[in-house]
Amino acid sequence: MIKLCDRLIAEIRRHAEGTYPHECCGLLVGRIEDGGRTRLVFETYPVENTFEEGERHHRMSIEPLDYARAERLYAKRGLGVVGNYHSHPDHPAVPSQFDLEHLAPWPTMSYVVVSVPGGKAADIRSWELEADRSRFREEEVIQVVVDGSEFGEQERTSDGNQK
Secondary structure, X not given: OEEEEHHHHHHHHHHHHHXXXXXXXXXXXXXXXXXXXXXXXXEEEEEOOOOOHHHOOOOOOOOHHHHHHHHHHHXXXXXXXXXXXXXXXOOOOOOOHHHHHHOOOOOOOEEEEEEEHHHOOOOEEEEEEOOOOOOEEEEOEEEEOOOOXXXXXXXXXXXXXXX
């Protein structure tokens, strides 16, 4: 499961729309809880898609140095990289075979994909890598209602129901 507040979801949507028709990408910064079953995200860390120019409409790449920079920047707050996000321009928010083979190095992370049909962000879905790295499994996205603290106690599922 991944927990994100509305502000972070809006940031991911804006990033995806701003880079359309290319794929955007970024890192999710937070904490892993519940024995690795929950990623609690506090910040997004947008990065440049470094895939070759002509392929950015359907491919993305995050430089390893970007992971290291984010880890270093947030370590003093007790946070680390708990996942990444990217967009699928004019395609569903479902990881591709390329994503599985190249963009998902750790089974403990969340992999958020946002579909961007016609330049407007639509579905945001999150995926976990199976322990044997053979495929992705969709995970629940919990939108957390912020009440002024890091995260409020009120939570709702992605369909709006109170948890």
